Amino acid sequence: MPADLLSPDLPDWAEYAVALILVIGGLFALVGSWGLIRLPDAMTRLHAPTKATTVGIGAVLIASMLLTYVKEGRLSVHELLITLFLVLTAPITALFIAKVHLHLRQDRGALPAPKSGKGWAGYTADGPVRAARLTRTRADTSD
């Protein structure tokens, strides 16, 4: 281990706080990855990594910011950028993966209907390519 981490010029509270936040983040990451194995089906598996792992990496970044602030007295912006990017992109990837899961499944009738009665948006709002493909296959089968 490098010497500057073990240097005694850090105040005690900072050392304990950074260590505590790091350990909490590690445990959250472990929970997220364990949930990816443990949870029963794809839709529930989507929850564990997108939430618990994001909290875990957020805790690591907070610990890094705190350590930089205590050691050098300046606010580090790198961590804020990475946190912002991850927090912005995690819901988008979760939405895309959920759409892929819904798109590729065969038993669409087994899904519970939404309360609006218009059907699921992932199936009704067809994109241009998929709509063209659907009309093409319909024309093929009707002939």
Place this chain on the structure above:
Amino acid sequence: MIAYAIGFTAACFAFGLLMNLWRVVKGPEVSDRILALDTMVINVIALLILLGLGLGTAIFFEVAMLFALVGFVSTVAYCRFLLRGDIIE
């Protein structure tokens, strides 16, 4: 104290990486594999930041940022390929 905490957290993230790899291998659906790969990218970002903390340099933040960008773009590209059959329409 902080050195031990960094070691423990890195071990947690590395073990999580192994569990994600198990899900990538096992599947059973494509969406599970994409999700596991995305989680692997996030865990690798955390490991990079922990490495930067342990070595006391700031160079790893740029690497972590690049990993975040590339991981997001690759996940979205793969999902769009499966959804539309095409990435750039």
